[in-house]
Amino acid sequence: xxxxxxxxxxxxxxxxxxxxxxxxxxxxxxxxxxxxxxxxxxxxxxxxxxxxxxxxxxxxxxxxxxxxxxxxxxxxxxxxxxxxxxxxxxxxxxxxxxxxxxxxxxxxxxxxxxxxxxxxxxxxxxxxxxxxxxxxxxxxxxxxxxxxxxxxxxxxxxx
Numbered sequence: 001x002x003x004x005x006x007x008x009x010x011x012x013x014x015x016x017x018x019x020x021x022x023x024x025x026x027x028x029x030x031x032x033x034x035x036x037x038x039x040x041x042x043x044x045x046x047x048x049x050x051x052x053x054x055x056x057x058x059x060x061x062x063x064x065x066x067x068x069x070x071x072x073x074x075x076x077x078x079x080x081x082x083x084x085x086x087x088x089x090x091x092x093x094x095x096x097x098x099x100x101x102x103x104x105x106x107x108x109x110x111x112x113x114x115x116x117x118x119x120x121x122x123x124x125x126x127x128x129x130x131x132x133x134x135x136x137x138x139x140x141x142x143x144x145x146x147x148x149x150x151x152x153x154x155x156x157x158x159x
Contacts, residue, residue: 018042018051023079026053026071035123036102049073057101077141086137089117094138097130105138
């Protein structure tokens with residue numbers, strides 16, 4: 001079970017945090033994309049709490065350029081900070097896995113040799129093999145701060 005808490009940025013904070021050229025991650029509520037975060041760049045503000053972004057990896061249908069889309073601030077977050085290099089992930093550790101051009105939350109379900117892992121995705125009931133380089137420790141964006149998954153759970157449980 002994943003515990004999330006959405007925090008809406010104030011207009012001034014959002015305008016400052018998400019200025020033109022800022023690297024961000026965006027999420028969609030479209031079927032098949034829920035829970036995934038995609039790298040993008042802020043193109044411009046397009047009204048109150050809305051921004052036009054350009055994806056860094058998703059391309060237009062005709063492959064003429066990178067896809068652009070509007071998002072509200074509930075679906076935009078800063079890119080997570082670089083974490084200390086993780087030598088290896090542990091069984092049942094929550095991670096983000098780079099899959100189909102986005103970061104998807106999963107759990108290490110099996111540690112394999114050669115820096116490879118099986119990751120289980122609860123939402124789709126799938127288990128997929130990943131290289132270590134395609135995984136990162138899962139972090140949550142809560143109250144304007146990046147928090148490691150285990151710390152986020154403790155914070156929500158002991159509010």
